[in-house]
Amino acid sequence: MTATPELKRIHHVAYRCRDAKETVEWYARVLGMRYTTAFAEDKVPSTGEDDPYMHVFLDCGGGNVLAFFELPGQPEMGRDPNTPAWVQHIAFEVADEAALMTAKAHLQSQGIEVLGPTYHGIFRSIYFFDPNGHRLELACNIGTPEQHAELADLAPTMLEEWSRTKRAPQHAAWLHQDPDKQA
Structure with missing residues (x-):
């Protein structure tokens, strides 16, 4: 081997x-x-x-x-019609949430439509498109070492469950509970 x-x-x-x-x-x-x-x-x-x-x-x-x-x-470029536009993207990291919001303001000042910020548990992101139609993401990490360790431990279990059911496992439901949106 x-x-x-x-x-x-x-x-x-x-x-x-x-x-x-x-x-x-x-x-x-x-x-x-x-x-x-x-x-x-x-x-x-x-x-x-x-x-x-x-x-x-x-x-x-x-x-x-x-x-x-x-x-x-070559023929005019297109994209895979069977893949939603939100799936294929390039994500770039920024330093922190302040940098993310500064970037959002800069993008909007350039006339670019921006979605977000979106909470992903261990990072927050904004999304937009380049002039070629490629979706881009700017993300800042917000997760703790303990959260990253928990996700690493859960990854094999989640993948196995997904493979069997094709439904989202709820082992890390906390990923979807944005503390800024809690009442």
Whole structure:
């Protein structure tokens, strides 16, 4: 048996975009990401296919990189019609709840519709879309070490129950009880 690879981190995550320049400018202006690298090719290096593209890379901080492909020779981009828009998203972490609310105000000042904050037990989030239709999330951690330990202990049990019933296990119901909404 061979050893599993020792992963260091995610090198980059890549998505498709409609317009590389618009995408780079939006992520810099709205989220403060730094544009670092671009590859433009007429042939795909891994397959040799003739398919011109622009591949752009943005520094998200903390050694994380978000990348996009503009593919002018391909049909217009869409999304999976069988997957709800809220499912596939990219989540970025902010320092705390104050930073989350500051970010929400900034996004709204840019004319971006923002949903939330939403309480998730161990973090709070806001949600919005980029100009390509990709859903984005900003989240701040609010969980205690004890809550994280409890969730880690419950994870195998919850997965097994879900696998059998396809219904949400109630082992960590406290995750859905927002203390700010309690009477």
